[in-house]
Amino acid sequence: MLAALEPAAHRYRFQQGARRRSSVTYLDTVDRRLRKKGLSLRYESDSDSEVLVASAPDGIDTTELGEAPVWPALAEQLPAGSVADRVGPAMWVRAVAPVVETEVVSREITARNEDDKIVARLHWQEATANGSPTLARVSLDPLRGYAADAERIARLLADSGEFVVPERSLAEVWLRHAADDEVERRPTITAGMRADVAVATALLGFLDAIERNVAGTIDDVDTEFLHDLRVAVRRSRSVLKLTGDALPERLVARGARELKWLGDATTPTRDLDVYLLELDELATRLTVGTRADLDDFATHLHWERTVARRSLVRALQSKRFERWCESWRQSLTEIVSSGGSEQSGSVEELARDRVRVAYKRVLKRANAITPDCPGERVHSLRKRAKELRYLLEMFAPVCDRKPHRAVVKNLKRVQDILGAVQDGEVQSASLRVFAERMLDRRSASAATLLAMGELSAGFAGEQRQARDELTDALPGFLGSSVHKRVTAMLP
Amino acid sequence: MKIVASYNVKGGVGKTSTAVNLAYLSAADGRRTLLWDLDPQGAATFLFRIKPRVKGGSAKLVSGTRPIEAGLKGTDYPRLDLLPADFTYRNMDIDLAHSKKLTLGTLLDGLADEYDVVFLDTPPSLSLVSENVLRAADVVLVPIIPTVLAVRTYDQLTDFVASFNGHHPTLHAFFSMTDRRKSLHRSVLTDLPQQRTGISPTAIPAASLIEQMTVRREPVPVYAPHSTATKAYRSLWTELSDLLG
Ligand SMILES: Nc1ncnc2c1ncn2[C@@H]1O[C@H](COP(=O)(O)OP(=O)(O)OP(=O)(O)O)[C@@H](O)[C@H]1O
Ligand SMILES: [Mg+2]
Numbered sequence: 001m002l003a004a005l006e007p008a009a010h011r012y013r014f015q016q017g018a019r020r021r022s023s024v025t026y027l028d029t030v031d032r033r034l035r036k037k038g039l040s041l042r043y044e045s046d047s048d049s050e051v052l053v054a055s056a057p058d059g060i061d062t063t064e065l066g067e068a069p070v071w072p073a074l075a076e077q078l079p080a081g082s083v084a085d086r087v088g089p090a091m092w093v094r095a096v097a098p099v100v101e102t103e104v105v106s107r108e109i110t111a112r113n114e115d116d117k118i119v120a121r122l123h124w125q126e127a128t129a130n131g132s133p134t135l136a137r138v139s140l141d142p143l144r145g146y147a148a149d150a151e152r153i154a155r156l157l158a159d160s161g162e163f164v165v166p167e168r169s170l171a172e173v174w175l176r177h178a179a180d181d182e183v184e185r186r187p188t189i190t191a192g193m194r195a196d197v198a199v200a201t202a203l204l205g206f207l208d209a210i211e212r213n214v215a216g217t218i219d220d221v222d223t224e225f226l227h228d229l230r231v232a233v234r235r236s237r238s239v240l241k242l243t244g245d246a247l248p249e250r251l252v253a254r255g256a257r258e259l260k261w262l263g264d265a266t267t268p269t270r271d272l273d274v275y276l277l278e279l280d281e282l283a284t285r286l287t288v289g290t291r292a293d294l295d296d297f298a299t300h301l302h303w304e305r306t307v308a309r310r311s312l313v314r315a316l317q318s319k320r321f322e323r324w325c326e327s328w329r330q331s332l333t334e335i336v337s338s339g340g341s342e343q344s345g346s347v348e349e350l351a352r353d354r355v356r357v358a359y360k361r362v363l364k365r366a367n368a369i370t371p372d373c374p375g376e377r378v379h380s381l382r383k384r385a386k387e388l389r390y391l392l393e394m395f396a397p398v399c400d401r402k403p404h405r406a407v408v409k410n411l412k413r414v415q416d417i418l419g420a421v422q423d424g425e426v427q428s429a430s431l432r433v434f435a436e437r438m439l440d441r442r443s444a445s446a447a448t449l450l451a452m453g454e455l456s457a458g459f460a461g462e463q464r465q466a467r468d469e470l471t472d473a474l475p476g477f478l479g480s481s482v483h484k485r486v487t488a489m490l491p
Numbered sequence: 492m493k494i495v496a497s498y499n500v501k502g503g504v505g506k507t508s509t510a511v512n513l514a515y516l517s518a519a520d521g522r523r524t525l526l527w528d529l530d531p532q533g534a535a536t537f538l539f540r541i542k543p544r545v546k547g548g549s550a551k552l553v554s555g556t557r558p559i560e561a562g563l564k565g566t567d568y569p570r571l572d573l574l575p576a577d578f579t580y581r582n583m584d585i586d587l588a589h590s591k592k593l594t595l596g597t598l599l600d601g602l603a604d605e606y607d608v609v610f611l612d613t614p615p616s617l618s619l620v621s622e623n624v625l626r627a628a629d630v631v632l633v634p635i636i637p638t639v640l641a642v643r644t645y646d647q648l649t650d651f652v653a654s655f656n657g658h659h660p661t662l663h664a665f666f667s668m669t670d671r672r673k674s675l676h677r678s679v680l681t682d683l684p685q686q687r688t689g690i691s692p693t694a695i696p697a698a699s700l701i702e703q704m705t706v707r708r709e710p711v712p713v714y715a716p717h718s719t720a721t722k723a724y725r726s727l728w729t730e731l732s733d734l735l736g
Contacts (some may be wrong), residue, residue: 110567115540115541115542116540116708117539117540117541117567118565118567143564143565144563144564144565144572145562145563145564145565145572146564146565
């Protein structure tokens with residue numbers, strides 16, 4: 001080690017400190033939120049210290065730990081401190097878990113000048129992740145007021161040709177390795193495909209998403225696993241409903257049945273998740289009651305969630321689910337690898353036909369909306385809008401990109417408002433159900449019920465407001481410009 | 492940020508040794524610490540193996556034309572920085588008189604985010620610089636060699652500080668270079684704390700280990716962590732740390 005520093009040894013005296021062994025675990029959410037935001041989170045432990053380190057382009061935060069942390073961890077489960085403050089918002093509701101575990105041997109080397117004063121510290125690190133070749137990194141920390149010495153040392157070492165400036169930090173190298181391993185070659189719809197192959201391809205993609213989220217849902221890592229699983233189920237069901245006629249009838253019938261069963265199995269837990277996630281925000285809307293008034297409600301929600309999750313986990317671990325996944329994959333794969341049936345039209349024809357129909361359905365429902373029309377009409381519009389959205393997403397690869405993006409953006413806005421109208425209605429109704437159940441279980445105090453009543457009134461008010469917004473927003477979506485874009489976008 | 496001065500109008504009483512060792516202990520205790528060597532002789536600077544030079548010198552520093560941060564040097568120890576001495580500090584009195592608005596206290600205000608404690612090592616004199624130091628300080632450490640004359644200088648200092656308007660630093664005197672074999676030392680050591688307030692129960696004994704600092708150029712706790720001398724400095728630091736809050 002010191003031999004490598006020889007080129008600077010005539011100016012500085014280098015002194016080697018003790019070897020330190022540590023293990024460094026890099027963490028991220030399953031959807032790699034931290035990495036996407038330019039952050040990295042690592043947990044370093046050696047014989048006498050345990051720290052969490054967050055590094056961002058603009059700085060590094062460190063939090064010393066009293067005890068070994070438990071992974072996976074949600075933002076609020078991270079030890080309080082600057083690290084949690086830094087990565088928490090980026091994590092959102094997702095949990096971080098180990099991505100790569102590495103072993104590091106490090107050594108500090110001090111550089112002293114002619115007065116035997118330390119002017120810089122070199123950190124020599126050698127790191128491996130199970131089986132990968134060792135990576136060496138030397139960093140140079142100047143002491144305050146001695147930048148010129150550090151620069152000189154760096155220059156002397158660089159000129160020797162033995163040291164090069166690395167393109168990436170260790171964190172980047174390891175996380176990139178991990179990312180390479182994760183790239184799934186997911187099949188996508190391409191132009192010229194037969195319609196049945198296209199539909200089967202889309203369904204296979206959704207099946208991948210369902211299966212990818214099963215373990216995280218069973219282990220309750222974070223609430224997004226279940227959410228993503230449900231989205232994939234919903235998408236599959238819409239695709240079957242709107243384009244299932246391209247596939248064999250029996251296959252579609254069984255798929256639709258099993259997907260409905262799966263969807264139903266997931267609903268109660270998700271509804272409770274939504275409440276629990278929103279509880280703090282809901283509490284801020286209370287004007288008479290306080291957050292503490294909602295404690296009984298939170299306890300009740302947790303209790304119901306435990307019960308709901310039990311049946312959810314049972315469903316996900318059932319033979320029924322396992323067998324269906326297997327046969328579903330097999331049937332869809334057969335269609336894709338056969339290249340499709342002779343009678344099947346092209347994906348382009350299918351896209352043109354189905355998107356037009358779905359769009360017309362949305363228009364028809366939208367035209368029937370007035371500020372005071374019955375709630376079912378809004379509900380039905382929301383369903384049709386969702387279906388259109390899924391079709392647009394599914395057929396994106398064969399659509400013209402620019403108008404497609406514009407149509408999706410427009411539709412998304414309408415969907416957001418529709419969501420607000422309906423969530424208000426659903427939440428206000430389910431509050432009543434919760435209140436009744438809490439009374440049955442004698443787990444509700446008067447203060448809690450009053451606070452829940454206040455929330456319910458709040459939802460009703462919001463719903464009213466959202467309906468007005470909806471009436472205002474719809475003409476924008478119904479206009480001829482959108483119609484033109486839909487036409488322009490289709491193949 | 493708290494300011495601690497090591498001050499006595501008399502020379503060679505242990506001001507620099509105290510400032511260096513206590514600044515070291517403060518940093519070792521986790522406080523971000525700065526030591527400003529205000530003595531143009533640069534003894535504290537020398538003890539940290541740092542060159543006694545500040546670009547622009549006293550004039551630029553005191554007039555505020557050159558930021559104080561530019562002169563800071565990291566010592567070999569974590570959390571401990573030094574603002575070195577410079578030969579031009581011998582003109583600091585004049586420079587301070589010129590810059591009517593700026594005082595040492597206001598100059599240091601700019602470092603409040605960076606440091607928890609600033610130690611000021613002062614030259615032995617009663618000058619505009621030392622008056623500035625006394626006015627800026629939260630605590631003044633006063634090393635006293637136990638003689639009758641030394642006690643009189645301490646009394647003069649107490650009176651001087653009492654004459655300030657507004658802010659008064661806390662004086663914290665302690666006996667320095669004590670020698671139990673000397674009967675005068677023994678009697679002053681027992682009598683004075685009964686007659687005066689603000690006298691520390693801790694005394695720093697005369698010890699060759701402490702003298703060795705000038706040869707080793709390191710704080711005493713670095714090369715003799717378990718010595719009686721280090722213990723004495725530690726107990727003085729504990730008292731000071733309590734005063735700083
Ligand atoms: N407790 C002690 N025992 C023995 N020697 C000491 C002790 N304290 C200081 N010395 C030595 O006495 C000399 C003067 O000490 P120091 O420099 O700390 O005093 P000072 O008050 O800062 O002096 P000056 O007024 O010159 O700045 C130094 O050589 C130092 O090593
Ligand atoms: Mg001195």
